[in-house]
Amino acid sequence: MALKTEHMILNMGPQHPSTHGVLRLELELEGELIKNVTPHIGYLHRCFEKHAEAMTYPQVIPYTDRMDYLASMYNNFGYVVTVEKLLGIEVPERVQYIRVIMGELQRIASHMVALGTYGLDLGAFTPFLYLFRDREKILSLFEMTCGARLLYNYMWVGGLSHDIHPDFIRLTKEFVNYYRPNIKELNDLLTYNKIFIERTANIGVLPLETAINYGVTGPNLRGSGLKFDLRKDDPYSIYDRFDFDIPVGQGLMGTVGDCWDRYYVRVQEMEQSLRIIEQAIDQIPEGDVQAAIPKRIKPPKGTVYGRVENPRGELGYFIISDGSTNPFRVKVRAPSFVNLSVLSELCKGHLVSDVVAILGSIDIVLGEVDR
Amino acid sequence: MKTPEEIYELLKKEFGEAILTLDKALPVEPIVLVDPLQIHKVALFLRDNEELKFDSLMCLSGVDDANGERVKDEDGTESIKGGTLSVYYHLYSIPLKHKITLKVSTSRENPEVESVESVWKTADWHEREAFDLIGIRFLHHPDLRRILMPYDWEAGHPLRKDYKNPEFYQGMKVPY
Numbered sequence: 001m002a003l004k005t006e007h008m009i010l011n012m013g014p015q016h017p018s019t020h021g022v023l024r025l026e027l028e029l030e031g032e033l034i035k036n037v038t039p040h041i042g043y044l045h046r047c048f049e050k051h052a053e054a055m056t057y058p059q060v061i062p063y064t065d066r067m068d069y070l071a072s073m074y075n076n077f078g079y080v081v082t083v084e085k086l087l088g089i090e091v092p093e094r095v096q097y098i099r100v101i102m103g104e105l106q107r108i109a110s111h112m113v114a115l116g117t118y119g120l121d122l123g124a125f126t127p128f129l130y131l132f133r134d135r136e137k138i139l140s141l142f143e144m145t146c147g148a149r150l151l152y153n154y155m156w157v158g159g160l161s162h163d164i165h166p167d168f169i170r171l172t173k174e175f176v177n178y179y180r181p182n183i184k185e186l187n188d189l190l191t192y193n194k195i196f197i198e199r200t201a202n203i204g205v206l207p208l209e210t211a212i213n214y215g216v217t218g219p220n221l222r223g224s225g226l227k228f229d230l231r232k233d234d235p236y237s238i239y240d241r242f243d244f245d246i247p248v249g250q251g252l253m254g255t256v257g258d259c260w261d262r263y264y265v266r267v268q269e270m271e272q273s274l275r276i277i278e279q280a281i282d283q284i285p286e287g288d289v290q291a292a293i294p295k296r297i298k299p300p301k302g303t304v305y306g307r308v309e310n311p312r313g314e315l316g317y318f319i320i321s322d323g324s325t326n327p328f329r330v331k332v333r334a335p336s337f338v339n340l341s342v343l344s345e346l347c348k349g350h351l352v353s354d355v356v357a358i359l360g361s362i363d364i365v366l367g368e369v370d371r
Numbered sequence: 372m373k374t375p376e377e378i379y380e381l382l383k384k385e386f387g388e389a390i391l392t393l394d395k396a397l398p399v400e401p402i403v404l405v406d407p408l409q410i411h412k413v414a415l416f417l418r419d420n421e422e423l424k425f426d427s428l429m430c431l432s433g434v435d436d437a438n439g440e441r442v443k444d445e446d447g448t449e450s451i452k453g454g455t456l457s458v459y460y461h462l463y464s465i466p467l468k469h470k471i472t473l474k475v476s477t478s479r480e481n482p483e484v485e486s487v488e489s490v491w492k493t494a495d496w497h498e499r500e501a502f503d504l505i506g507i508r509f510l511h512h513p514d515l516r517r518i519l520m521p522y523d524w525e526a527g528h529p530l531r532k533d534y535k536n537p538e539f540y541q542g543m544k545v546p547y
Binding site: 210 | 400426428429430432434443459461465468470471491492493495496497504508518519520521529534536545
């Protein structure tokens with residue numbers, strides 16, 4: 001006679017070291033196997049969208065910083081690109097180049113946190129320290145440029161808040177040369193570590209069709225093997241001028257679309273970002289970064305949806321203008337929010353300890369999930 | 372790759388009455404207006420048609436159009452009567468690289484829209500968010516609960532233009 005068993009409900013979070021913020025997961029278990037995962041979000045909900053309705057267009061920018069606080073530059077970038085589309089203004093070449101350089105530096109910094117904390121989740125402490133040591137150098141470059149290390153309010157509609165520091169180009173070149181060999185060091189420390197591979201290969205496999213249907217974007221989608229990057233496929237700013245590759249998951253250690261693939265796509269993307277920075281730094285023209293900033297921002301009536309390739313995926317802003325100085329409605333399509341919704345699909349059938357590995361591989365920032 | 376006009380013509384031929392108009396007056400994006408109770412089958416057609424292949428729903432946004440009449444109660448609180456709430460769907464086709472924006476409008480008093488959750492799974496959380504913050508009910512959604520606000524939030528839907536913060540929530544003072 002078969003034993004009668006019951007499912008057990010286990011609560012993980014909202015205060016848990018490996019949920020990367022205040023996220024509560026309700027796990028339904030059969031023994032040690034996951035039957036279902038229900039994420040409960042909203043612990044950081046500040047209703048950014050309601051705030052934005054009470055602000056003028058430039059006043060919204062500091063709020064965008066605080067959504068994905070590991071990639072603030074890129075949140076600024078997405079917002080100003082969208083508002084510029086609505087206004088129909090062109091920005092100077094120098095501004096475009098500086099934005100791309102800052103954006104790519106931010107992508108590297110953001111991936112450093114993602115990879116470092118991922119190792120930390122799985123018990124590798126050292127890579128985390130190495131990555132944070134190098135991230136400091138990027139933050140110092142940002143600090144030198146605009147005075148802030150995390151929340152920048154740097155990109156403005158039509159321009160930038162400051163021009164770059166005279167030493168910036170030299171120091172960024174130094175950083176690129178300094179950091180390139182460190183990616184190899186990271187590979188030796190973590191990527192090809194046997195324990196790390198055992199914990200991540202063949203775990204949380206995300207089939208491509210599921211990924212598209214769930215709207216998963218960014219490194220998570222590319223980890224499933226699709227060569228899709230908005231910088232190439234729906235180019236904005238001046239990304240069509242640079243030569244770079246789009247890394248995709250190939251199932252080197254297991255199946256295409258497993259945790260290791262998603263992790264390794266991020267490692268390779270850092271390398272590609274360094275390439276973009278190198279090219280941009282060589283081509284950067286002279287100019288006034290504040291020349292095109294409109295005195296008064298009052299877009300015509302209409303709607304606009306703009307999207308950019310954030311370190312975590314497609315960051316979209318949907319803005320409705322009623323012709324006044326304040327946006328009528330701002331909706332943010334946050335990549336973390338969408339990527340998190342696929343979690344329960346990924347976890348089914350795995351062990352409890354794998355939830356940590358899967359969640360870390362999706363790389364969410366709760367500030368952006370809850371907005 | 373198809374232009375919004377061509378997509379509109381295709382839809383009009385297939386669905387007739389359910390497709391209302393193509394709004395081109397606004398700058399940047401032309402918008403196809405669809406009947407809220409027939410959006411599900413239109414969405415299914417958009418996804419599965421060989422010439423369209425809209426396999427990705429980029430964004431789904433609920434909007435309070437605030438186009439009704441503003442009335443004041445005796446204690447001075449303002450609210451909006453009549454008018455519409457809308458949902459915008461931004462679609463993209465990864466293989467064919469074209470985009471389209473759909474819009475449905477529903478009445479403020481009884482806001483009901485067909486869910487597209489079974490067409491694009493990503494709509495699940497987006498629709499829950501629109502329900503939570505705007506108060507649009509999505510018919511045939513499998514799990515329409517609040518998502519960002521607390522489950523026991525009783526003061527309504529915060530992104531409505533006439534939303535008022537409550538004084539207290541569970542005995543805690545709300546305005547800070």
